Amino acid sequence: AQSVTQLDSQVPVFEEAPVELRCNYSSSVSVYLFWYVQYPNQGLQLLLKYLSGSTLVKGINGFEAEFNKSQTSFHLRKPSVHISDTAEYFCAVSARLGTTDSWGKLQFGAGTQVVVTP
Amino acid sequence: KAGVTQTPRYLIKTRGQQVTLSCSPISGHRSVSWYQQTPGQGLQFLFEYFSETQRNKGNFPGRFSGRQFSNSRSEMNVSTLELGDSALYLCASARGGQGDTQYFGPGTRLTVL
Numbered sequence: 001a002q003s004v005t006q007l008d009s010q011v012p013v014f015e016e017a018p019v020e021l022r023c024n025y026s027s028s029v030s031v032y033l034f035w036y037v038q039y040p041n042q043g044l045q046l047l048l049k050y051l052s053g054s055t056l057v058k059g060i061n062g063f064e065a066e067f068n069k070s071q072t073s074f075h076l077r078k079p080s081v082h083i084s085d086t087a088e089y090f091c092a093v094s095a096r097l098g099t100t101d102s103w104g105k106l107q108f109g110a111g112t113q114v115v116v117t118p
Numbered sequence: 119k120a121g122v123t124q125t126p127r128y129l130i131k132t133r134g135q136q137v138t139l140s141c142s143p144i145s146g147h148r149s150v151s152w153y154q155q156t157p158g159q160g161l162q163f164l165f166e167y168f169s170e171t172q173r174n175k176g177n178f179p180g181r182f183s184g185r186q187f188s189n190s191r192s193e194m195n196v197s198t199l200e201l202g203d204s205a206l207y208l209c210a211s212a213r214g215g216q217g218d219t220q221y222f223g224p225g226t227r228l229t230v231l
Contacts, residue, residue, distance in 0.1 A: 032217040043122070043208055043222035051217045090161065096216060103173040104151040104166025104212065106220060111160065 002027040002093045006109035013081055013116055021076040021112045023091030031093040033074040034106065035065055038088045047089075050074065061085070086116045120145065122211050122223035130229045136197040139226045143190050143211030149173075150192040151220060152184060155206040164207075167192055168214050196228075204230045 007022040025031065032051050036044040048059025055067040065076045074091060091109040095102040123142045131137050143150050152164040163176040167186035186192045190211075196203055206227050210220035 034219075036222075041224075043224045044210075045222070046219050049217070049219065094217065102216065104149050104168065104214075104220075105163045105174050105176070106151070106153075106161075106210075107163070108161040 002029075002031060002095060002107045004091050004093055004107055004109035006089075006091055006112050008112050009110065010113045010115065013114065015083055015116055015118050016080050018077065018079050019081050019085075019114060021089050021091075021114070023074045023076065023109060025072050025074065025091075025093050027072075027093060027095065030096040032096060033065075033067060034092040034094070035059065035063070035074070035076050036090045036092060036108075038090065038111075040087075044090065047076070081114070081116050083116050083118065085114060088113050122209060122221050124207075124209055124223040124226050126226060127224065128227045128229075130231065131199050132231050133199055133201060135199050136195065137199060137228060139194045139196075139207055139209075139228075141192045141194070141209035141211075141223060143192070143209075144221055147211040147213055147221075148190055149212040149214035149218070150186060150190065151210045151212070152192070152194050153208045153210070154178075155208060155225070156204075161208075164194070199230045201230050204228060 003026045005024045013019045034049045035047040050067045058064045088111045092106040149168045151166040166174040170186045181197045184194045206225045208225045210222045212218040212220045
């Protein structure tokens, strides 16, 4: 089984400042890693994902994340945020092929609410 | 390419009733997953269907069921509704392979009175 911990429930940040959202995971098997964003009254939109290869992953809207296997972390960063980045951000994992509960299942963290103020 | 659509967007039901939610995936996608989102429990996986077969199931009671049709559209049914079933129900479609991106619909907001 997998579990995901998002260390901050809310992150206030000023416009044009950098932001980092922390995500740690626990799993007995290898996993794929994802970051999603949810705007009010909407579904989830993929920001980026890590499947394999380079540990630094670049996504949409200027976001990037770094996979650290030894620390089992996948932190999300943006160097300069905009008001429009105000949303809830979810880190998620899914098990790689070969495990019984791997199909179609994302295990989500509790989410981090980012509030950007001018 | 049209995105994932869910109908209805909002539902109000009373305890004891049953409800059916619908999800139309992106064209060409054969996998549909369902999630329940609540303030207290967050996002929880309900089940996943691929080519009309349930491939995976979360830890929900048997009152929660689903099915998938030959055109990949999926329905989720909740019988004997309880107050705690009030939630945003999200479906996501994917091609169906490991690590594939799941594309989410806007959700159905269910309120049980």
